[in-house]
Every structure is written in C-alpha cells, then in structure tokens.
Amino acid sequence: MRRCSSSIVLFLVALTGLACGSSATGPGPDISDASGVDIVPPMDTITDSSVLDGSDADDTDLMDTGPSDIANDLDGTLDIPEEVLADLPPEIIDLGNDEGGTDAVSDIAEDIGPGLSSSILYAQPFSLAFAQVPNGQSVYQIVTLRNIGTEDIHISQAEITGSNAFAIKYDGSTYPVGEPLVFAPTHVLESEEQISLMIRFSPSEDGFSSGHLVVHANTEAAVNGLHIPLQGNVEMPCIALSQTQIDFHGAILGGSPKTADLKIESCGNVPVGIESIRLATADDLTNPQYTSLGVEAWSPQFGLNSESLPAPGAPVIVPPDTDVSFELQYEPTETPSALDPIGVPVPDRSFLIIETDSYTPVVVVPLHGYTTADSCPVGIIQTSAHSFVPIGTTILLDGSASYAPYGGVVSYSWSVDQPIDSEGTFIPNSQEAAVNFTVTHLGTYAFRLEVFDETGQASCGRPEFLLEVLAGPLLQVELTWTTTDGQEAPADADLDLHFVSTLADGPDVDGDGQADGYFDPVYDCYWLNPYPNWSEMAEGNPYLSIDNANGGPELVTLQLPQEGLPYRIGAHYWGGPAPMAATIRVLSLGQEVWVSSPVTIQPNSLWSVGTVAWPSLEFQPVLDGQTVIDDYPAN
Structure with a gap:
C-alpha cells in the first residue's frame, strides 16, 4: 500500500467587512493588506487498498463522516472519533505530522484584530497531491472547511472539476465530475464550526491527473467558487514492453530451443521497481488474481533465463528512460505439434507474469510456440466457396492462417489456372494475404498460394484449391x-x-x-x-x-x-x-x-x-x- 501526505501550505484571502489589521507577529502569514481570508494549512492522507480491490472492506463506513464525524484540531493531526476508527482497517489510515495548524490559526485571528467584522473560511489543505496510486486502487484525503471568523458562513455546494479520477465522498454518497454535492438549504457554519469532505482518487488510466475541488460559499473569495487544486500520480512509475505477446513460431524437432528477448522500459518520471518476473504455473490457473488477467494456460516447454531476475525483497530498479532485458526460451517437444482441422499446428501456450510498482502492478504476456519437423513455410488456403459454385460468383481466398517456423509468414503470392478465355484477377492484388476473385466462365479454376518467411525462404509446396464453376443453381x-x-x-x-x-x-x-x-x-x-x-x-x-x-x-x-x-x-x-x-x-x-x-x-x-x-x-x-x-x- 502506498501513502501520500501533502505538506503544501497556501492561503487564500476573503474577508467581508474590510478593515486594516495589524502586522503578523507570530508564525502565521502576514495579512496586513488582506481584504479577507480563506486559509488552508496542510493535510494528511487516508489510503484504502482493501476497499479498492473489493476484497475485505466496504468504504461506506469510511464515507459516513458528515460534518461532525471527523474533527480537525488544526495541529497537524486528524482527530477521528473512536467509533469511526473501529470500523476502519488499521492499515488504511496514514496520519502525518505536518507543521502548521493551531498556532497559525491563533496568529491569524490575532492579526485580524478585534475591530474587523469578518467571515473567515479556513480550508485544510488548499492543494491535494496523490502520489503513486496504481490501477484498481483508491486513495482518500480529507478537506476540512472551518469557520474561524465571527459571522456565519453559508456553503451552497461543492463539486469536482477536471479529471474523472477524482470524486467527493460525503455522508455515504459519491459525487463525481458533473454531479455536484448540493446543500439545500445551505450548510451553515457558525463560528468555530467545521465540515469535512473526503476526496477520492481512483485512476482508471496511466499518467498524470488534475482537477479542482470547488467550494461555493458566501465569503468574498468563495462566492464564485473556492478552487482547491487536485493532482494525482504526479510521480508515477511506468513500464513499456517491447512485445505485448511473444510468438516463438516453430522450433525444429530435435533442434535447439528458440529464444526471444523481452525489454521492459521505465517510461515514467521516477524509477520503476520490477518486483517479480516469472512463468505461469498450474496453480495460477485457479488463482483469480491471474485468471482475471487472462492467464489460462501453462506449459513446461517455456523457460526464463535466471540471470538478473529480481529476488524477494530485492526488486530490479530501472531508472527513467532506460530498460532491462530478459531472455525467454521455447524447448521443442519430443514429437511434432498436433494440427488443427485446417492444418495449422496447435501451439504450446503459457504466460509471463510481471509484477512491478507501476500504475499497472501486474502485467501478463502470452507465450506461444510449436514443434515442427520441417523448416519450410507452409501455405494454407481458406475460402468462402466450396468445390463448386454457379457462374458469376465472387469468392474469398484467405491465406492468413499460413505459418512459418522462422519469424512467421511475411509475404504471399497467389496464382490461378483458369478456363480458356477467362481473365479473372485477384482483388486488390495477388500479393495480399486475403483476396477476392470472380469466376466468369464455366469450368475448373485451380488456385495456388506460395508464402515466404522473414528469411526469404519460400514454402516447399504450394497448396491448391480446385473450384468447379457450373451453370446450375446451388x-x-x-x-x-x-x-x-x-x-x-x-x-x-x-x-x-x-x-x-x-x-x-x-x-x-x-x-x-x-x-x-x-x-x-x-x-x-x-x-x-x-x-x-x-x-x-x-x-x-x-x-x-x-x-x-x-x-x-x-x-x-x-x-x-x-x-x-x-x-x-x-x-x-x-x-x-x-x-x-x-x-x-x-x-x-x-x-x-x-x-x-x-x-x-x-x-x-x-x-x-x-x-x-x-x-x-x-x-x-x-x-x-x-x-x-x-x-x-x-x-
């Protein structure tokens, strides 16, 4: 679980009933020229991983916090009542020891002076920063709004603008972007009263998120909305894979293993820690954590070079804009792989499981490989027609199922023997994997396909499809x-x-x-x-x-x-x-x-x-x- 604590102290000024105040004499800010104040000291973070993954807890207890459930003593800590703490898992609360608070408030009140008629909205904090929140998790921070002036403050609504990753949680309900929390009638804060709003950050995509908590009240600064900036995943590890799946194609029966390299790049602005990289096992096929990510097969034919692998408690650290490579292997089986109904080898399948501290903590990479007795590419023709069609029919010829042990098939060449006077052509051309052809004459058409692998080797034989064109209906x-x-x-x-x-x-x-x-x-x-x-x-x-x-x-x-x-x-x-x-x-x-x-x-x-x-x-x-x-x- 990751925790984040904001330590930014900003001050907005918004007084009603303007007058001159004395200069600051204590640790608080100098507001001698201020026309009003909305005051914002630092804030602590509550994180809740168990709520986010839906496993053990229900965040309803955490959200039922209304104006009186959580009191802020303004001394750098949050005073959460015992009855609320009793309902929360102990690991979800992270209370920092930020500076500021009671002393600053006392100094501000002293600086305002007794001759000033004031309506002072104290907001803690003014800026929220959520750091390193992975996909599928949420982090919560509390914003406390307190009236430290002498006049009542009327709060009419609070809303989130900007990224959909942010939402307000208040009194058991959630208020995302576009759905403001409206107080009807207005929520009245008398002097020294406060209200606490919980802000949730639940990123659904990688990268930086930003927005605002906008509070509307009758103070001068907040009448048009007091904007509290929100930031998420400002510094977030990120990984980019050189391949999202690894196809070893064919290994030759009795030959050497096929190898492939996977590069993992650190694409964020902070180092990424690779905590584990391993091949799937039979146990993973019954583990929802992995089956939900598509892990559905494993095979002992795949291997992973053990050099430079992370160890428990000792992740491989990859600095930003650099990468690290891992070598995988496919060992040919003792007999050629079985063929499916159209003649394509049925591959051995497994998955590589990568766990990091990045936005997506677990990534799986599908692995495929088969064993063949021949190194030649093999062409396969699939067609929309059968052995006979009526004249004038347009048929589809598809060679995309063709395969090659070395790098797969990279090019195609179609040819046809046609009846006399027939001059049909392949559409769009004879070099595509899939082509159309219209039969215009009675008789027999013989279609053939030649394929080539990445080394330039041609298929050792050309498959043939014979089509009889007849006059009668089918x-x-x-x-x-x-x-x-x-x-x-x-x-x-x-x-x-x-x-x-x-x-x-x-x-x-x-x-x-x-x-x-x-x-x-x-x-x-x-x-x-x-x-x-x-x-x-x-x-x-x-x-x-x-x-x-x-x-x-x-x-x-x-x-x-x-x-x-x-x-x-x-x-x-x-x-x-x-x-x-x-x-x-x-x-x-x-x-x-x-x-x-x-x-x-x-x-x-x-x-x-x-x-x-x-x-x-x-x-x-x-x-x-x-x-x-x-x-x-x-x-």
Whole structure:
C-alpha cells in the first residue's frame, strides 16, 4: 500500500467587512493588506487498498463522516472519533505530522484584530497531491472547511472539476465530475464550526491527473467558487514492453530451443521497481488474481533465463528512460505439434507474469510456440466457396492462417489456372494475404498460394484449391403431386411449396420445438411471396421459379445459399376434391441429393417436411418426415 501526505501550505484571502489589521507577529502569514481570508494549512492522507480491490472492506463506513464525524484540531493531526476508527482497517489510515495548524490559526485571528467584522473560511489543505496510486486502487484525503471568523458562513455546494479520477465522498454518497454535492438549504457554519469532505482518487488510466475541488460559499473569495487544486500520480512509475505477446513460431524437432528477448522500459518520471518476473504455473490457473488477467494456460516447454531476475525483497530498479532485458526460451517437444482441422499446428501456450510498482502492478504476456519437423513455410488456403459454385460468383481466398517456423509468414503470392478465355484477377492484388476473385466462365479454376518467411525462404509446396464453376443453381426444391393411386392430379387439386428461412416466425404447430415459419410474410417463399428479399446479394434470395397446378411441379431456386443456415421445406394443400400424394425433391447444380417417399395429404392440410442445410446438403426431417397437420392455419 502506498501513502501520500501533502505538506503544501497556501492561503487564500476573503474577508467581508474590510478593515486594516495589524502586522503578523507570530508564525502565521502576514495579512496586513488582506481584504479577507480563506486559509488552508496542510493535510494528511487516508489510503484504502482493501476497499479498492473489493476484497475485505466496504468504504461506506469510511464515507459516513458528515460534518461532525471527523474533527480537525488544526495541529497537524486528524482527530477521528473512536467509533469511526473501529470500523476502519488499521492499515488504511496514514496520519502525518505536518507543521502548521493551531498556532497559525491563533496568529491569524490575532492579526485580524478585534475591530474587523469578518467571515473567515479556513480550508485544510488548499492543494491535494496523490502520489503513486496504481490501477484498481483508491486513495482518500480529507478537506476540512472551518469557520474561524465571527459571522456565519453559508456553503451552497461543492463539486469536482477536471479529471474523472477524482470524486467527493460525503455522508455515504459519491459525487463525481458533473454531479455536484448540493446543500439545500445551505450548510451553515457558525463560528468555530467545521465540515469535512473526503476526496477520492481512483485512476482508471496511466499518467498524470488534475482537477479542482470547488467550494461555493458566501465569503468574498468563495462566492464564485473556492478552487482547491487536485493532482494525482504526479510521480508515477511506468513500464513499456517491447512485445505485448511473444510468438516463438516453430522450433525444429530435435533442434535447439528458440529464444526471444523481452525489454521492459521505465517510461515514467521516477524509477520503476520490477518486483517479480516469472512463468505461469498450474496453480495460477485457479488463482483469480491471474485468471482475471487472462492467464489460462501453462506449459513446461517455456523457460526464463535466471540471470538478473529480481529476488524477494530485492526488486530490479530501472531508472527513467532506460530498460532491462530478459531472455525467454521455447524447448521443442519430443514429437511434432498436433494440427488443427485446417492444418495449422496447435501451439504450446503459457504466460509471463510481471509484477512491478507501476500504475499497472501486474502485467501478463502470452507465450506461444510449436514443434515442427520441417523448416519450410507452409501455405494454407481458406475460402468462402466450396468445390463448386454457379457462374458469376465472387469468392474469398484467405491465406492468413499460413505459418512459418522462422519469424512467421511475411509475404504471399497467389496464382490461378483458369478456363480458356477467362481473365479473372485477384482483388486488390495477388500479393495480399486475403483476396477476392470472380469466376466468369464455366469450368475448373485451380488456385495456388506460395508464402515466404522473414528469411526469404519460400514454402516447399504450394497448396491448391480446385473450384468447379457450373451453370446450375446451388439449391433447388421441387414439389410434385399425384392422386393416391399414382394418376395425374386433377386441375383443381392445388398444392403449394413453402421454402422458409430460419428467421421466420410463427406458431410451432408441427410440434418440433421450433417456430414453423410457414406463411411468414417476409421469410417464407411461396405463391403469395414469390420473390422475398433475404440478402443484400441477389444470388442470396430465393424465388418461386415455377408455380404450377395440375400436379406441379412447383420449384423454388436459390443460387447462393447462406453457409450454415438450414432452410425449412413444407407443402400445403390449398384445396381440391380428394387426398393427394405429394413428393419433395432437393437438387444442387441440377443433381438430385434427396427425395421423399410420397406422402398423402388432405385438403387444407400442411406437410411439414424437414430442413436442408448448406453446404452439407444434409436433410433433417421434421419428426418422422411425414408430419401432416390437418386444417393448418393459412394466414
């Protein structure tokens, strides 16, 4: 815990009823030419680390101090009543032994003289300085306002201006910037009465903070606001790291450890003390102090050079504008690291934990490293497309997952073999990690990627992505129907196909636990909504391409389905003379991928068929796949 004690003595002058006073004869200031006084001797600091971290104490007890709870004897100490002290942790009170106080006040009163009608507001102190308060902690100082004159003083309000790090704590409430403490009616200080305000400093960012406590009263100097300057973290240690995370990339199987240096710079105006620097352990993974900072893994493959490390009670002191370096290591494992589903090595992970006396007391640095049998860079292609797309599609090709054991991948080179007469280009260019490409011709496109590490070494092989461009749409759903004995359906037997987005709303009539969505005015594509608008891309919107009676077919076409989004399929028998046997087919690029058995459906009934997903084209039936709901509400 850090403590700070202000030792500045300033004096503001504000008297009402002007007269001449005698010259100063004692240790107090000379106010012979003053027109009034607001007097401010030094002040002590109360710090409360336990309150700030929310662990053991509640600062309500500390704040319930009203005008009579804390009395200031003006002798350089604060007289806090025993009942208040009993509620405070002993370590949070730091009472200094500043000079000034009673003697100075006596001398000032003597200097004013009996012939002067006065209203004298005595403020202790006039300037508050909070030093070295780390992130997540708060420090409190008390400002006491006392009437040492003969006339009543009316205080109307007190407020904080400037940095949001400052706030007034009074009578159990907090008053930050923009929320003044208003006394209604005014708080009256009779002669020799006082009121104490507690000022909290809780920095939320590194660096110097400044502001004012502004007190409004009816003395001449305070009628427009008596400004008490506030300063925080005037002298604060600071650290800057050369790397916020350390990626060792790949260590070669059976080879030497990879090393990396971390520089810690003292960026403040006072020296910083590095109290501890160590690697995470298994115990840290269950310690909230570290898990709250993101520590979630550790590995024995990482090491820290023990030279120049701080010892308990013997921190490494780094003067301002200088730095100190520490060496870390990654030891390759006995077997190559496993690969994730797209072929990228799964790294070993750990954290470096740095503890200092700076604004941010604990900093963690993520560490990554993997083991590979080959020193070559490896290119990896990820794409928004699958093995076939309709003509005119723009696809994304992404090589950012590529990796290299030495320094990572630093440059990319895309190439493509295209069908005859196709002249597509990479956008923005072929040297970017991620590019777009529009396919304009039928046939096969072969995309390849070459990557380079920081040494200039190229990947030993070039990954290839083959894309077949076809004329047909990616997804179509077809409904046909016959009589139950397989004969052609009569003209007045009218069945309708429904193709529904998962965004559709409505009742769960079919009982599968999800909204059916049928007849949704926006997200159901059917005869009454044949061209819905579901996507900013025209290819992403379905349309009823064939609407037919007399046995169908009815056909919904979707050129470019949304990946991972299932579509619901249903068939509604609008009206007719007799039951019909309905059949659903799902097609992709003109090829049948699923077909139902004929299902008998009565007039005014709905067959809730199931869902089909893209790009897997997996069909999931609703319940048994033959769920027919009689008298389905068509609205």
